[in-house]
Amino acid sequence: MDLFKDLCCSGFARRAAEEFGEQYGGEQGKNLMGGLLNQLAAEGGNSELTENLMAMFTGKQQMSLEAVAGMVSSSGGEQLREHATQKGLDPSLLDGVMNLVKGMKGGGGDGGEDNGKFDPSMLLNLVAGLTKGGGSAGAGGADGFLQLLGGAGGGSMGNLIQILEGLAKSFFNIKGKSDPAIQGWQAAGAAENANDKNFLKWALSILMDLLFPGRKPKEVLEEGGDDDLDTGDKKDDGDVKGWFDGHPEIGKMQKDVFDDIFDTGDDDEKSDDDSPPIVPMPSDYEDNCSCLDNASILFLNTNLLLEYRKNWRFLYSTRNHGRSLTEMMDRICYKGPTILIVKDTSGNIFGCHASTSWIDTEGGWVGNGESFLFSISPKMAIFHSTGKDENYQKLSSDVLAMGGQDGRFGLELSGDLRSGDCNSDIDTFHTIQLSSDKNFDIDHVEVWGLGPEPDMSRERAAVKPRRPNLATRGGDVTDMLDLESQIM
Incomplete structure (x- = not known):
């Protein structure tokens, strides 16, 4: 009919x-x-x-x-x-x-x-x-x-x-x-x-x-x-x-x-609870704690693994907390995967996705190839792992770094969160120089935890730093490049 x-x-x-x-x-x-x-x-x-x-x-x-x-x-x-x-x-x-x-x-x-x-x-x-x-x-x-x-x-x-x-x-x-x-x-x-x-x-x-x-x-x-x-x-x-x-x-x-x-939304249509949202639900946030806008949130969230797109947990912001890596460490360690955003005093916005919990790496590294660096301003782009080394996340009270090696990190923040450093010529990520200048002054830093909050005791047991093997004295070395990446 x-x-x-x-x-x-x-x-x-x-x-x-x-x-x-x-x-x-x-x-x-x-x-x-x-x-x-x-x-x-x-x-x-x-x-x-x-x-x-x-x-x-x-x-x-x-x-x-x-x-x-x-x-x-x-x-x-x-x-x-x-x-x-x-x-x-x-x-x-x-x-x-x-x-x-x-x-x-x-x-x-x-x-x-x-x-x-x-x-x-x-x-x-x-x-x-x-x-x-x-x-x-x-x-x-x-x-x-x-x-x-x-x-x-x-x-x-x-x-x-x-x-x-x-x-x-x-x-x-x-x-x-x-x-x-x-x-x-x-x-x-x-x-x-x-x-x-x-x-x-x-x-x-x-x-x-x-x-x-x-x-x-x-x-x-x-x-x-x-x-x-x-x-x-x-x-x-x-x-x-x-x-x-x-x-x-x-x-x-x-x-x-x-x-x-x-008006074609169907109230009777069953929602797909497993479908990742375009915009994550922010939790535990404080008013104006973030430097992100709508387009930046859309950009970052849709570049994450599906399991991290539903909920972002506010962990740290220089607008709301003490301005030091020590304070940041107290708030972000053993909290699972994170997004860290930096705004420099020139207005550039960039940062990193850390794929595993931050910990005091004691001179070594944590993380895996799901990590990436990103730029929001002046241009939006994601810079993924090259797979050439495993130098993803390094953290102490003196330095936070993503990619590269001592003296030439992809992204580095100082202990007082007042200055930083960035480099494009690193092996860990296919990255550009994130700031206009290699050395930059920091205006703002914020960190968000991704997905459900993990059990801290399990994270402590699961996340261990990969330490440089400086004690090698002999034996067969079948991959000199891999050894070099550990000790550089």
């Missing part, structure tokens, strides 16, 4: 649809919904396609779509534009969506003439692609993303960047009204540190593997390849789809944003 005709014939369904129209657009919306149902009853539309598309949605979602269809059927879809703006859809995304909506009226003839008819199957196809088409549960699909690109003018690099920025900004605008994790981060400092420019940095970081496939961020950044992008460069749909599927966070944001815009 044609669902739209069924709605027209059922008095109960008609009243429900008109109530949704009134909810969205008052008396005018109610009247528009009634007119739309009359039009569909008379014309029938593409009944088979429409019914198949509608079958993808639950009853509650179908009624919501009828209300949206009423807004779209009005002149130019201005009701939908106003509704989406009030919800929080970012202007950089809104224009592309409205361009798609304009194509739903007029029949799409070769001459582009408006025949005054509205094709509901086009709306349903758009909503299904944006909210139902993901390859994994709880995500929107690549086809919907490509439709957004088409609405923005096509798959050029400039349009890709615009859509990514728009999705991220819209996500925080919309979900921030109800998501306790985003609201928690706002209190912890994200509101004070708000910086729209960082969404551009995030978009460029996530496009790195599409722009420079097979190349490491260190190579691209040091050569300045990201500074000379051709925004008019077109990307093949197949390449965009493959890239999209490799970044499930885009589909999750896409679904969350448009479920809210079209």
